Amino acid sequence: MAKTCVLTGKKQSTGYNISHSNRHTKRTFKPNVAKKTIIDPATGTKLKLNVSTRALRTLSKNPGKFKNEFAALVKKQAKKVAK
Numbered sequence: 001m002a003k004t005c006v007l008t009g010k011k012q013s014t015g016y017n018i019s020h021s022n023r024h025t026k027r028t029f030k031p032n033v034a035k036k037t038i039i040d041p042a043t044g045t046k047l048k049l050n051v052s053t054r055a056l057r058t059l060s061k062n063p064g065k066f067k068n069e070f071a072a073l074v075k076k077q078a079k080k081v082a083k
Helices: 053-061 067-082
Strands: 013-018 024-029 033-039 046-052
Touching (some): 033 053
């Protein structure tokens, strides 16, 4: 599964683990991304998306927040079906 949220654009980032002795070792910070089936509020179509849990929470509070992103995703899926 790709570790990128399609709505917010959250993705894996890097940083350091810093020990008590102040040694730095590389590490990665991965977003909490889950594959969910979401219904587009404008068209009523179902989309299977990799979405961060923060975006899911925002969608439950404010369903119209990501309407531009949904429109782009519906267009992209329509192109895949047409091919």
